[in-house]
Amino acid sequence: MRGQLRKLLDTADYPNVTLQILPREAGGSPGLEGPFAILTLPDPIPDIGYTEGPAGMVYVEDRDRVRAWTLRFGILTELALPCDDSLDVITAAMNLLE
Incomplete structure (x- = not known):
């Protein structure tokens, strides 16, 4: 380790x-919803969401869902040390x- x-x-x-x-002191957070990545590519290509789990990997192109993940990332960044x-x-x- x-x-x-x-x-x-x-x-x-x-x-x-x-x-x-x-930190644990942050309590429940959007991080508990599972891993994700936001892929930012050069314009004019919009951001793409990516996640994976036991069922496999998923690319998400729906702009509202990607925006929700972007907001989730911002919350996690603010809660983190x-x-x-x-x-x-x-x-x-x-x-x-x-």
């Missing part, structure tokens, strides 16, 4: 990566494993 945490810290250094932790605090939490967890 220590190696996995180290990999997260290393990945956080990439310019295209934002790493945030959603700031990047620096998230990295501190990961570092502390990694140090406990020494």
Whole structure:
């Protein structure tokens, strides 16, 4: 597990990566609805939603559903710890494993 945490810290250094932790104190959140991704492509192609689960993967092109996922992402980002605090939490967890 220590190696996995180290990999997260290393990945956080990439310019295209934002790493945030959603603390337990946030309680129930839109994150409980399951994993998703929003694929943003060059104009004029609209954003596309992507999710996967036991039934397989699904691409969602319906603009209202993609907008709902975009709002969900914004809520999760606001509930999550700031990047620096998230990295501190990961570092502390990694140090406990020494």
